[in-house]
Amino acid sequence: MKTNINAVLKQLGIEEINPAYSTGSNWGKTNSEKAIESQSPVDGKKIASVQVAAEKDYNFVVETAQKAFLEWRKVPAPKRGEMVRQFGEALRINKEALGTLVSYEMGKSLQEGFGEVQEMIDICDFAVGLSRQLYGLTMHSERPNHRMYEQWHPLGIVGIISAFNFPVAVWAWNTALAWVCGNVCIWKPSEKTPLTAIACQHIIEKVLIANEVPEGVCNLIIGDRIVGELMSNDGRVPLVSATGSTRMGKAVGAAVGARLGKSLLELGGNNAIIISKDADLDMSIIGAVFGAVGTAGQRCTTTRRLIIHESVYDNFVAKLVKAYGQLRIGDPLDQHNHVGPLIDKDAVASYLDSIEKCKAEGGKFIVEGGVLSGADYTSGCYVKPCIAEVKNDYKIVQHETFAPILYLIKYTALDEAIALQNGVPQGLSSAIMTLNLREAEQFLSAQGSDCGIANVNIGTSGAEIGGAFGGEKETGGGRESGSDAWKAYMRRQTNTINYANTLPLAQGIKFDL
Ligand code: NAD
Numbered sequence: 001m002k003t004n005i006n007a008v009l010k011q012l013g014i015e016e017i018n019p020a021y022s023t024g025s026n027w028g029k030t031n032s033e034k035a036i037e038s039q040s041p042v043d044g045k046k047i048a049s050v051q052v053a054a055e056k057d058y059n060f061v062v063e064t065a066q067k068a069f070l071e072w073r074k075v076p077a078p079k080r081g082e083m084v085r086q087f088g089e090a091l092r093i094n095k096e097a098l099g100t101l102v103s104y105e106m107g108k109s110l111q112e113g114f115g116e117v118q119e120m121i122d123i124c125d126f127a128v129g130l131s132r133q134l135y136g137l138t139m140h141s142e143r144p145n146h147r148m149y150e151q152w153h154p155l156g157i158v159g160i161i162s163a164f165n166f167p168v169a170v171w172a173w174n175t176a177l178a179w180v181c182g183n184v185c186i187w188k189p190s191e192k193t194p195l196t197a198i199a200c201q202h203i204i205e206k207v208l209i210a211n212e213v214p215e216g217v218c219n220l221i222i223g224d225r226i227v228g229e230l231m232s233n234d235g236r237v238p239l240v241s242a243t244g245s246t247r248m249g250k251a252v253g254a255a256v257g258a259r260l261g262k263s264l265l266e267l268g269g270n271n272a273i274i275i276s277k278d279a280d281l282d283m284s285i286i287g288a289v290f291g292a293v294g295t296a297g298q299r300c301t302t303t304r305r306l307i308i309h310e311s312v313y314d315n316f317v318a319k320l321v322k323a324y325g326q327l328r329i330g331d332p333l334d335q336h337n338h339v340g341p342l343i344d345k346d347a348v349a350s351y352l353d354s355i356e357k358c359k360a361e362g363g364k365f366i367v368e369g370g371v372l373s374g375a376d377y378t379s380g381c382y383v384k385p386c387i388a389e390v391k392n393d394y395k396i397v398q399h400e401t402f403a404p405i406l407y408l409i410k411y412t413a414l415d416e417a418i419a420l421q422n423g424v425p426q427g428l429s430s431a432i433m434t435l436n437l438r439e440a441e442q443f444l445s446a447q448g449s450d451c452g453i454a455n456v457n458i459g460t461s462g463a464e465i466g467g468a469f470g471g472e473k474e475t476g477g478g479r480e481s482g483s484d485a486w487k488a489y490m491r492r493q494t495n496t497i498n499y500a501n502t503l504p505l506a507q508g509i510k511f512d513l
Pocket of ligand 1: 189190232249252267470475
């Protein structure tokens with residue numbers, strides 16, 4: 001069935017020309033000459049134009065957000081949670097339309113588009129509960145008749161910079177938590193996926209109006225790197241949560257660090273699955289193939305490397321090549337297809353360049369890559385998932401190429417496999433496929449994986465919102481989503497209250513007048 005994208009756009013409130021910013025229900029036009037033409041990687045067609053904000057627009061949004069924070073921080077957290085609950089309900093109503101637009105504007109499969117919106121709904125549910133659980137500790141004071149405890153307060157403006165590959169979920173992860181914590185948010189989405197961002201703002205707008213939330217609590221600003229840089233250098237934005245490449249994270253981290261602000265960085269991965277001699281190979285194939293080709297290799301948690309035990313290597317690789325032969329590449333809105341397009345032609349060029357570099361370093365391709373052409377591939381963004389036998393220390397293997405190129409490495413002993421898995425600059429997601437308890441526990445121990453995510457008998461991609469999400473080393477060290485990730489969105493205050501009729505000093509210090 002052909003998707004009627006115009007009907008989807010209408011349902012989501014997307015017009016021909018879309019404004020550069022919104023402070024809630026107030027959508028602002030800009031004088032800036034710049035516009036982004038949103039083009040679908042699915043069929044290469046222009047979807048709509050979006051204006052780009054100028055610096056003056058940015059400043060207006062920040063000033064509006066500053067004023068809004070003064071009101072928003074007074075609203076009790078469970079009441080803020082109630083608005084997040086209503087936001088989750090609004091997402092449920094719009095799940096199909098928003099998921100379809102995600103698929104069409106970004107190129108991921110329709111199922112993954114729906115899954116992304118489901119993640120938004122899940123984080124709303126999580127945040128509603130969290131709004132009654134922003135717990136601080138109480139401590140025993142060393143001084144008599146004193147009470148000591150800590151509490152958590154909101155930070156103020158949370159700047160959210162997001163990447164193209166999860167164009168809506170990452171915003172919701174940040175916003176739902178930041179909101180119940182009492183912050184106001186300014187979102188700068190990826191310039192490659194502005195329409196899904198505008199659609200999200202339209203969805204939340206109705207909740208803001210219904211609850212008479214002041215302008216400036218939930219802001220959207222369309223722009224490229226320049227707007228991200230304004231935010232990173234802006235002392236009025238105490239926390240910048242940035243998701244994207246390590247290159248971007250280093251720039252944001254340095255700018256925010258130079259003004260001693262806080263940053264929450266979610267950056268690139270270079271994720272591996274260890275296929276042990278004791279693995280269930282049939283199960284491992286599903287984890288490996290979905291991990292490597294899902295979202296056309298454009299997930300931060302995509303499986304980029306397979307580290308395979310020598311005793312099962314030939315058998316496993318034969319199964320892998322067979323599975324690759326069955327992959328259907330094409331329109332991601334057609335649910336029969338497994339692999340959609342890359343985001344744009346720059347991404348295709350980077351994919352081709354990486355294949356050449358891999359070959360130049362000695363990589364042997366056992367499934368060849370290439371760009372697809374013809375009536376089904378008019379956007380020029382469809383590529384073949386490919387597989388190469390490599391060495392882990394090749395420069396190209398150390399680097400995250402955001403495309404479906406899978407590298408194979410053979411190992412003999414588990415210590416060696418873990419060292420290979422850890423032997424890259426990034427530290428996001430990792431996995432071992434094994435039915436051997438000793439191997440699994442070693443992989444998860446302090447001598448095991450050095451990543452933020454370590455799985456057993458599950459691939460590297462696809463995380464649940466209940467756990468803290470993020471990674472180490474060049475992945476940036478940030479944690480979003482579940483567990484106690486909310487603490488990054490608040491400031492901690494330690495309070496000591498003296499209810500004695502004397503003023504004893506800590507550490508027994510005497511100071512008599
Ligand atoms: P990107 O780094 O090109 O852009 C991400 C965002 O940063 C965009 O909004 C962009 O405008 C902005 N930006 C770029 N340079 C900036 C700068 N100097 N200052 C401020 N803002 C700047 O990334 P992309 O191509 O959109 O996304 C792919 C990357 O994102 C991959 O590396 C992927 O691994 C990573 N990613 C990581 C996670 C995670 O949770 N770890 C999740 C999704 C994507």
